[in-house]
Structure formats: structure tokens, C-alpha cells
Amino acid sequence: MEIASKYDPHAVEDKWYAFWLEKKLFHSEPDGRQPYTVVIPPPNVTGVLHMGHMLNNTIQDVLVRRARMLGRNACWVPGVDHASIATEAKVVAMLKERGIEKRDLTRDEFMKYAWEWKEKYGGIILQQLRKLGAGCDWDRTAFTMDEVRYPSVIKVFVDLYRKGLIYRGARMVNWDPKALTAVSDEEVVYKESHGKLFYLRYYVDNGAGQPSDKYVVVATTRPETILGDTAVCVHPEDERYGDLKGKRLIVPLVGRSVPVIMDEYVDREFGTGALKITPAHDVNDYNLGLKYDLETINIFNDNGTLNEAGQQYAGMDRFACRKQIMKDLEEAGLVEKVEDYTNKVGHSERTDAVIEPKLSTQWFLRMDTLAPKALEAVESGRIQFHPEKFKNTYRHWLENIKDWCISRQLWWGQRIPAYYYDLNGHTETVVAESAEDALRQAREKRPDLQAADLRQDEDVLDTWFSSWLWPMSLFDGIRNPDNPEIKYYYPTADLITAPDIIFFWVARMIMAGEEYMGEVPFRHVYFTGIVRDKLGRKMSKQLGNSPDPIALMEQYGADGVRMGMLLTAPAGNDLPFDESICEQGRNFANKIWNALRLVKGWPVSDELKQSADCRVSVEWMEQRIAAVLEEIEHDFDAYRLSEALMKSYKLVWDDFCSWYLEMIKPAYGSPIDRETMSSTLDIFERLMCMLHPFMPFITEEIWHLLRERCEHASIMMEHMPTSVFYDQRLLDEFATAQAIATGVRGLRNSRGLSPKEPLALMLLKHSDDAPQCPRFEGIVSKLANLSSMETVQSKPEGALSFMVGTTECFVPMSQDIDREAELQKLQADLQYQEGFLASVMKKLNNDKFVNGAPEKVVAVERQKRADAEQKIEAIKAQMAALQA
RNA sequence: GGGAGCAUAGCUCAGCUGGUUCAGAGCACCUGCCUUACAAGCAGGGGGUCAUUGGUUCGAAUCCAAUUGUUCCCACCA
Secondary structure: OOOOOOOOHHHHHHHHHHHHHHOOOOOOOOOOOOEEEEEOOOOEOOOOOOHHHHHHHHHHHHHHHHHHHOOOEEEEEOEEEOOHHHHHHHHHHHHHHOOOOHHHOOHHHHHHHHHHHHHHHOOHHHHHHHHHOOOOOHHHOEEOOOOOHHHHHHHHHHHHHHOOOEEEEEEEEEEEOOOOEEEOHHHEEEEEEEEEEEEEEEEEEOOOOOEEEEEEEEEEOOHHHHHHOOEEEEOOOOHHHHHHOOOEEEOOOOOOEEEEEEOOOOOOOOOOOEEEEOOOOOHHHHHHHHHHOOOOOOOEOOOOEEOHHHHHHOOOEHHHHHHHHHHHHHHOOOEEEEEEEEEEEEEEOOOOOEOEEEEEEEEEEOOOOHHHHHHHHHHOOOOEEEOOOHHHHHHHHHHOOOOEEOEEOOOOOOEOOEEEEEEOOEEEEEEOOOHHHHHHHHHHHOOOOOHHHOEEOOOEEOOHHHHOOHHHHOOOOOOOOOOHHHHHHOOEEEEEEOHHHHHHHHHHHHHHHHHHOOOOOEEEEEEOOOEEOOOOOEOOOOOOOOOOHHHHHHHHOHHHHHHHHHHOOOOOOOEEOOOHHHHHHHHHHHHHHHHHHHHHHOOEEOOOOOOHHHHHHHHHHHHHHHHHHHHHHHHHHOOOHHHHHHHHHHHHHHHHHHHHHHHHOOOOOOOEEHHHHHHHHHHHHHHHHHHOOOOHHHHHHHHHHHOOOOOOOOHHHOOOOOOOOOOHHHHHHHHHHHHHHHHHHHHHHHHOOOOOOOEEEEEEOOOOOOOOOHHHHHHHHHHHOEEEEEEEOOOOOOEEEEEEOOEEEEEEOOOOOOHHHHHHHHHHHHHHHHHHHHHHHHHHOOHHHHHHOOHHHHHHHHHHHHHHHHHHHHHHHHHHHHHO
16 A cells, blocks of 8 residues: 555545534434533634634534543534624625615614525634534534524523513613614723823802802813713812812803712812713713712713704714814813823724713613522532633622623614503503513503504614523523423533633523523533734734634644644643644644554564564553553543643654554564554554544544444544553563663764664673563664673673663773763763762751651652762762773 | 732743652754654754742742732723
8 A cells, every 4th residue: 555655634634524424423312321512602603713713612622522432422512603793793884885774774674684694604614613623513503593592582581571680771881882782891892092181170150050260170081071061079078179068060161050069989189189970971970970869961872973962062973072172162261281191991892982881771681699609600619610710700700790781782683572562651561472472461451452552672682692591592491491402411511612701601601501400501611711823912803913724724734733722722821823833733643644654564474473572562552551541531630631632642652653663663574463463553543542532534544544444434433542450560661671772872872873883782780680671671672773782790891881770781882982071971970960969968967857757758868869879889980990 | 999810941831738750741942864654754962040039847849928020800080
């Protein structure tokens, strides 16, 4: 069989992914096995694959493939999120390009366009995940607005409303004037902004609503909001303003007379210590407004322009108005001074528009009963976070949680199932799963009501209000809580997500799970890090610093990219991404490939009997695998995936390729015996199984090339090797053999001796220490190219030496050796050993140590002393021999 | 302003309940090799006062405190 010397992932990857799909190997149905369920964090339907997805989904795939090979019924459910704001923004932009304005469309017309857009462009990311090798059960692909998920969301809304957990209220919300919707606190990003602090004069009311000659200076960053001022506040203990008590002030330009209120909220140190109060446009002012029963004057339209309350400024944009009003204030002589000022201004995460605090009617979900349960689930350990440090963040948030604003002023999403109608001149509300149901309910109060008299709420629900149900709604557990699927697959096993959505999503899923299933939605949460560029910056479209994952996989192979990313990404640690890490993955794939070439290139002989060297080599490799498996299992238990991968990597590259294959390798052209070959294929297979979760494609390919397989066979369905008892003494013995071989190679290297020239090796036998690797002597001879290996009673003349432990090893030289160089080496060695001995002696001469430390520790130190003394003696003897 | 985390080799990180896993790994680097599996490779090698300063202890990378630096989260004083 002719096998190319370089591994080519392209054909291999496409071939096997198609095979897995065709054989439906990712598909799961409930059965008698223990389930292992993972739900994908649903990417935005508008999304395209980025590096964060790569990392996140690779981890999920590793866990799912491993669980399946460990005999569990693995089910990884994929899906996408409708992403209200992001998608609606895209559709609006698309329509705009076609000359259509959203405001000219009816809701139904708009939704038709939106669904068309979704069908055409949505979910590209799911296709891209296939390239990565993601073994999702595609038959279960879900969408947060599909025919199962949509009604589930509505059902939950109605239910929570009936339980009294959902209410409608006037609240100060974060208004996005561009998207024309309220956004949650979590969707506001504060950015440093260089602005001005304006000092304005508020004249004291003379009692008749006219300015007197006295004035108070008030500092503000937003002079345009004076139009909505309804009070000025000072600290009650501020002597500067003591005489203002009970007075009124005239708002500059506006001419309105407003009261002076006194409240400790005011920071006397800031500005002038006098604060203007605009209850409609500032959260804190709003609260003060409530406290002092102040008038609320809303001066803005929803799009951020001034409304009629803005008087002569009506219709202007808020920022244009700010300039104009400053000009007018200057002209009126009402400006005391202007300072440069840097503060943080809230921006909309989605549209980047400056957030406008706005008083509006929104729907809220109460958190006071839901939050404590979610906190308990994590505190009690029913859910474990990896790494654990995120518990702190989680706790802090839940302990200070505010009610969740769940309404959004958009069309793309689940429309809030609240209906309004007139009853005796005021508006009544009914909440119901359908219009028919709402009508039925409403008729109980107003029997003559017609369907056309009911008006459904215009708003939709926050997208997270659908995603928080994801682990349940995927199995239709909301509508049919007793169905066999939800009973089998819930709770899911592991959730893999990024820490930035711990509040948006993780905490809320826990709440929903507790509320609707009475059980947590998952047992473990694995938080990935954030993928950054080499400079430590977050990857973003704007910076253009994000590599195209598809192109990367083209270049390095999906396995290479997966391996490279995982190797450098311990849980919770940010990943500074550099293409070179993919190179390491690609190189590893190539290494495995070439190991296959070597093994498959050997002719096999049935006559040849297995040599003792080969037998012990096989034995060693098997023991070694068992030992590493034990470590890897611990790593997986602790979710240390990168450690597990690194150990697998070294097992294959170092132990298997660099040692084992060299040990059993027949002389060129000679055959290998059947038994060793067969064991080697077994070992190779086992290694491929171990690697398969990390590198699914190449392992499947090689597994098929190693032996004839039946048409339906796949490595995916093989059993993952598990650790068994292993003989540590054999492993130790081999470590000694390795040390000897390495010592000889080092000697050759430093003295420029050819590896082709066979050398004789002598081990100096001390009193009763036998040669330390009896079973591997033949192998050492082969690996180090020794002509002989013997134990001697005394030091040979004219030999180079090195030490393995306390055993001196000699290689006699025919030609003269460079005495000067050898002496120098020995001298350095001597110095080190003497220093080491001194540090040991310091301890042993310390009575407190000898008496205070455990017997075992002291014994170890004594052994160290003995070893060091022996080594020093040996070195000195060698030096003496050289100088003789 | 409040809170949490981190600081070990050039880079990314291990290092569990203080003591032979105590100073480690991978990559990068240096030297020598195109040795018929692999130069995407082989063999060998150098490199760290474990951020700083104190403390506890017979003994500290490991425990405690302070300092410095750094990251993240929360709040958002107009």
C-alpha cells in the first residue's frame, strides 16, 4: 500500500463526516443506557462561526464523543436563537437596501420578510459546525421560535403571570433610541467618554415666579435635560445652601419655577453640591422624584429627538439640542463656566446608540422567589462550576438581583400574550395562550366583547426569555412535562459556555429548571475563556483581528485547529490565539499519519517467533497506556481537558512513536513477527480511541486503515479504553533504560560521535546494586547502538562517563579524549553536587529539623546525603584518573 | 466607589492537604543531523531569586499580611 508522506485532511474530513451522518451515528433515542445530554448554547440565527464558537463547540464535541465511547447514550442537541434585536436590525437594514422602511410595513408584512430572511440566511453557522466535526443530533435541530419552542415560551409567560411573578409596571428602562426598544441592564456597555461639565445659573425665585438677583450654580453634563427639570437638590447639611430651604429656583431658559429639595443622596464634593433633578431622564432623579413626589416631564421622543415639552427645541436631536441650548444659555449669560469632564456613558450593546434612561411601561419578571433557588443549586454543589471561581460572580449577582425586564419593543420574537380591552372606560388586561382564550376570559367580565375589540400587546419578549427554557423546551418538556424524552434526557450533563453570559443565560436556566422541572438543568457548567488575539484584544469584526475559522480549517485541518485550540485553553482561561497553535495540531496529525506509514510498511512473518525484546516492549507500552489513562481519567473528572490532551499527545508522540516503535522496529527490509504486529495494531487502535474525541477525523481514518473493517464500523462506536492495574516496577525499570540510552546519546552528541558507530558500555557495579533494567538491556543496546553492555567491578581506563542515578556508566574510547574538556565538565558537575550536599547537610545539622520533621522526611534527606557523597566520590575519582 | 481572581522559563500554563515529581510541561530558542515513517522530522542542550517585602514554621512557589502590577465583574456622582 502506498501512503502519502503527508497527511491530507481535506478528503478525509468530508468523507467521514458524510459517513457519520449517513449512518446516523449522532442520533440518539432514549434507551436503556445512561443518558449523556448536552444542549448547544444556541448561536444567533444571524451568526457566522467565529473563534469563540470553535472553542466552545470543540469542547462540547470532545465531551460528547468521549461519553458515547464510555457507553453512554450521548445526545447533543443543536439549535439557533432568534436573537430579537440582532435579527430585526439585519432585516430592517436589508429592507432599507431594497428601499423599504419598516414603519411603512404592517407587523404581519414585516414578519413575512423576517421569516424569509431567516430561511434564506439563518443558521449558516450550523452548517459551519459540521466542518468542525461537531457531532450534533441534527434531527433534533431546534429554533427558539419554531412550533415547539414558541408556544412553550408563551405557556411559561402565562403561567408566571398567573402565579403573580410577572407584572406590568412603569419603570425607568434603558432605552435604545436607535433600535427603539428597551434593553436590559446587561445589554448596556459603559464607555469612557470625553465630555464637558457645564455650570449653569439657577436664579432664586423671588416669590412671584421671577428671578431674584441671587443664584445657585448647578453642574450638569446634559444641559438639554434642563427642559425636564422639576427640582434642584442639595445636601441637607451643606452650609452653603442652608438658606435655600423652602425656596424655589428658576430653571434657566425654561423659566419654570421648581422647588429646592434636600436629600443626602447628593454628593457635596461633586460639582457645586447642587444637583438638578430630571425625573424623566435619569434613574437616580427618578427615584428622588418618587420620594419627593416631583412632577415628571418627559422631553424626548422615542427616537431621541425632543418632543413638544422641548418647546422651541422640539424636533431636534438630543445632541444637536445640547449644542444649541448651550449657545442659547451662553447668550443669556446663564453659564458660569465649562470644564472638561470624562465619564462613562452607557451604550447599547447591539446598536451602539447612547442609552437614554426612559420612563416607560414594561413587563417584568419578579426575581425574589426564583433567585434564591438558583443560588442554592450552586451553593449546595448540585451544580458545579468549572473553574469554581465563577461561583463568586454568580453569588454576588443573585444576591443583588433586580427584577427582569422581559419586554422588548420589537416585532421579531414571541409576542407578549397580553390582550387589552375597554371596560367601563378603562383598560382591562387579560393574559392568555391564545386570542380565543383571551376572548373567553374577557367575556366573563364583558360578555358582549368581540374578537376585534381585543388588542394584543405590541411588544415581544426578551430573547433570553426563550433561551432560559432551552434545556427543557428542546425536549418539549414545557408543553408535555411527562413525555418520555424529557424524562430521559433531563437534566442535561454538562453546559459549555462563556462566562459573559453567566447572568443572561446560565443563572436564568437554573431558575427555569427549578421552577418547571423541580430539578437543575445541568450538573456541571464548564466556562471557556475568551479567544483573544496575540495582543490580548478581544476578537471583533471592527478590529478585523479574527481569523476566519473555515479558512483555518482549510489550512490546518479541522483536527489540527481543534487540537491547537484545546491544548492552550484550560477552563476559564482566556486563549491568546495565534495561528501557530494550529500548526502544532497539524504537525501532530502528520506525526500520527507517519506512524501509520511505518507500521503498515513492515512485512509480517508468521514463522518468526516473538523476541523477548519485543515481548517486553509490548508489555511496557500497554502498562504505560494504563498509567496514562489513569491520569487522563482524573483530568476529565476535573474538566481539565487541555491536560488530558497534552498527556495523550505525549503518550503518542514520545512513548509510542519515539520509544515503542523504535524498540520493535525490525531492521530495514526484515519482517516483524505476527504477534508483535498484532499487539502493535491493538495498541495503535487504543491510542486512536483515546484521541478520537479530540481529533475525530484522522483517528477514524487511521482506525479504518489499521485493519479491515466492516462497512458500518466506526471508531465512534468503539469502547474507550479505561485504566487497568499496571506494574509500576516495570515502568520504573524502563525509565532507567531510557536514562541509559539518553546518557549514551548525550555523550555522542557532546563529543561529536556518530550515531552509526557502535559503542561499548560498562556499568560500574557497586557493592550490591544490580544492573537496574535487566529486562531492557537488549533494547538499550538497540536504541543507543551499543556493541556491548556489561557490568564491571572497577573503572576502565580512558573512558568517557556519565551517571544514571548513582551508577557510573563508562564508554571506553579508542582514540585520545580531550582531557581538558572532560575535566571541565566534571568540575562543573562536582561543584553542583557539592552545593547540593551542602544544602542537605544544613538541614541534617539542624537539630530542630532532625527532631521536628517526620521520620520519613529525615530519612529522605539522609539518603540524599549518601547519594551525593557517592557521586562526589565518583567524580573525584574520575578526575584523578584523567589527571594521572 | 464595591467585590473577585491572577502574578512560576521568551509565550501559554501545571505544580492537590507546606518536605524526592520541587522548581516542571508544551511551544519557541540553541547545537548537530536530509539516519529509507515523518525536516510538519530526529538526537541533544540552554533557560526561572516562583511579582516585592515582611511574618508563621525545623522547612514556604505552596500558609498569613501588606505592597505593586494585572484581569474580570458589579455600581454609575449629576
